[in-house]
Amino acid sequence: MADWNPTSWMSKPIKQEVVYEDTEGVQTALAKLQQLPPLVTPQEIVNLKKSLRNVALGKAFVLQGGDCAELFDYCNQEMIEAKVKLLLQMSLVLIWGANKPVVRIARIAGQFAKPRSSPMETVDGVTMPSFRGDNINGFAANPVCRKPDPSRLVSAYFHSAATLNYLRASLSSGLADLHSPLDWGLGHVITPSVKEKYERIVNRVTDSLRFMRTVGLDTDRGIETVDIYTSHEGLLLEYEQSLTRLLKHPPNAFSGPEPAAYSGSPLGATTTTASSSHPKGYYATSAHFLWIGDRTRQLDGAHVEFFRGLANPIGIKIGPSMSPDELVNLLNVVNPTKEIGKVTLISRYGASKIAQHLPAHIAAVQQSGHIPVWQCDPMHGNTQTTPSGVKTRHFSDILSELRQALEIHRAAGSFLGGMHLELTGEAVTECVGGAGGLTEDGLSERYTTFCDPRLNEKQALELAFLVAGFYREGLDGPESNAM
Numbered sequence: 001m002a003d004w005n006p007t008s009w010m011s012k013p014i015k016q017e018v019v020y021e022d023t024e025g026v027q028t029a030l031a032k033l034q035q036l037p038p039l040v041t042p043q044e045i046v047n048l049k050k051s052l053r054n055v056a057l058g059k060a061f062v063l064q065g066g067d068c069a070e071l072f073d074y075c076n077q078e079m080i081e082a083k084v085k086l087l088l089q090m091s092l093v094l095i096w097g098a099n100k101p102v103v104r105i106a107r108i109a110g111q112f113a114k115p116r117s118s119p120m121e122t123v124d125g126v127t128m129p130s131f132r133g134d135n136i137n138g139f140a141a142n143p144v145c146r147k148p149d150p151s152r153l154v155s156a157y158f159h160s161a162a163t164l165n166y167l168r169a170s171l172s173s174g175l176a177d178l179h180s181p182l183d184w185g186l187g188h189v190i191t192p193s194v195k196e197k198y199e200r201i202v203n204r205v206t207d208s209l210r211f212m213r214t215v216g217l218d219t220d221r222g223i224e225t226v227d228i229y230t231s232h233e234g235l236l237l238e239y240e241q242s243l244t245r246l247l248k249h250p251p252n253a254f255s256g257p258e259p260a261a262y263s264g265s266p267l268g269a270t271t272t273t274a275s276s277s278h279p280k281g282y283y284a285t286s287a288h289f290l291w292i293g294d295r296t297r298q299l300d301g302a303h304v305e306f307f308r309g310l311a312n313p314i315g316i317k318i319g320p321s322m323s324p325d326e327l328v329n330l331l332n333v334v335n336p337t338k339e340i341g342k343v344t345l346i347s348r349y350g351a352s353k354i355a356q357h358l359p360a361h362i363a364a365v366q367q368s369g370h371i372p373v374w375q376c377d378p379m380h381g382n383t384q385t386t387p388s389g390v391k392t393r394h395f396s397d398i399l400s401e402l403r404q405a406l407e408i409h410r411a412a413g414s415f416l417g418g419m420h421l422e423l424t425g426e427a428v429t430e431c432v433g434g435a436g437g438l439t440e441d442g443l444s445e446r447y448t449t450f451c452d453p454r455l456n457e458k459q460a461l462e463l464a465f466l467v468a469g470f471y472r473e474g475l476d477g478p479e480s481n482a483m
Helices: 023-035 042-056 077-098 151-172 192-214 237-242 302-307 324-334 354-368 395-411 440-445 457-476 478-482
Strands: 061-066 102-107 120-123 126-129 228-233 244-247 281-284 289-292 314-318 343-347 373-376 383-385 391-394 418-422
Touching (some): 023 237, 042 373, 061 077, 061 373, 077 102, 077 192, 192 457, 237 244, 237 302, 343 354, 391 395, 418 457
Parallel strands (some): 061 102, 061 418, 228 289, 343 373, 373 418
């Protein structure tokens, strides 16, 4: 791409810009980041691209989830394992329901920066910068803490690296071993109906694995581990640019196994060899998958300019404000070769608006010849504020938008390839409803998010059962809804 380089975004207008007073500190931080090794490898990124191509073609399903805004304090064993185990539980349900491989992408190890509707806010009569995420400023409501601090850019890298290190180590040590899925536990899920459904699926999988062992087919370590990719919104372009690397020589120039710099396959997978080379190009190595938010997807903007030159698979949030023509134009800019699965369209309309907008978006994309991954984000369009001023989401709205997305895609001859959720493995009380019957009065029990409300474990599992039941009905008939 002759007219693109990692700095060309600087000539474009930018939204959600961070203004630092300490310009020298910014340059010092960025220079340090440029010298540090990549957080992920090009081979891992290409492996994800291959998997997402299968999703776009209807051969797999993608589950993406994690915190709304990661904090540096979330970099600890308990919280990392809780998120990973929840994704594993959900993917097990989805694999059983859809009878397809599940591509797991976590919002982890880098989801620090968050877009805000206003750069400033007033707290107790004092006006100060809004909290923009741990890699920009602090959450404490005082002007000193809220001042953008460039040293946090380097802290973000090392917290991401520590998270990735433990994630890789725990997966390679058998955290996801399907021989003993019950070891994952159900954590805080105490609702009998949810627990019973999950355990029934676990028992069926366990029976299948026992049969494989009996007949001697249980020799591949692939059932003892899984792939988990990392992702975050590519909001802070200075940070992303500093971790973008040009791959000039694909590893098939070497004989035998790939060198150590490229030998790590997706988190938890086995080592690949030079035969599965990846193309030359610019790779954003802060994560396997980056997305553009609904606030920063301007056709002539800095974020679209940066993303269009990346070799990574990318996501784009689309909402009610996007016209069908604008969507097609955007796809033409970021994916001019119409590479299948290169772009994931993450729809976030809201339960009351999805029927009005999604059919036209699907039709326009089908006519354009692009084949993206369609993913439903049923969270962001359904945010509400209680009379007491607490931000929440109603589980019934989340469920409704996801169900409508499934039905609309099926009616259009398309298919929903995945879901994108803000969730946590902790027993939080942030979204109203679900099997636990959480009410607005109960939100204060354990409301710990620093930004948007997240699904807790039992609510996230319920959504997995919905999707599994939808696909099971198509595979086996209506009786499968009983799970």
